[in-house]
Amino acid sequence: SQTIHQWPATLVQPVGSPLSLECTVEGTSNPNLYWYRQAAGRGLQLLFYSVGIGQISSEVPQNLSASRPQDRQFILSSKKLLLSDSGFYLCAWSVLVVASPLHFGNGTRLTVT
């Protein structure tokens, strides 16, 4: 069966510090991978998605970047965090077929102080 791992679960970082969140998927090959953010009291905002190694699409301009160095690894990064980067970050995967649901990790609660 497929599983998705996301870490860390919580993170407190000062403004201006770098960020690296990692997500790995097991049990499937060539998944679509996604990074979402949920700000407090709001819905899910798609940040990045990837359909293959080295292929990253950005949905919104921001202080963040994503990389996919391996088929089942997706990394969310920032060189200098802003206060507005605080939120709940979710990694997800799906297979690239129509009507395929997303499967989410447990998320990372990021607080920028």
Added chain:
Amino acid sequence: DQQVKQNSPSLSVQEGRISILNCDYTNSMFDYFLWYKKYPAEGPTFLISISSIKDKNEDGRFTVFLNKSAKHLSLHIVPSQPGDSAVYFCAASAVEDSNYQLIWGAGTKLIIKP
């Protein structure tokens, strides 16, 4: 422009009664709809889906209804249980989107009262 709208931020329902969560969309090209359930500090969990060729899909206590002419879908939970207390998101996608991107509503917080 919000293409998927969940106009009720919260809903309170007595245990054992029916919970009805609503979702409206504007893009007539959407042809696949999903409902997710989310507990605090966890990722959303897929609940149930429906394609535009159907108007109803049922899975245990959960039923999703789709009204294409009204661009409206709803999730019915019968009977409601305390463990159903969570935030529910509806999402939609269009086959014209080659990456099958999901467009999400803002969520409805369901509270089941004992």
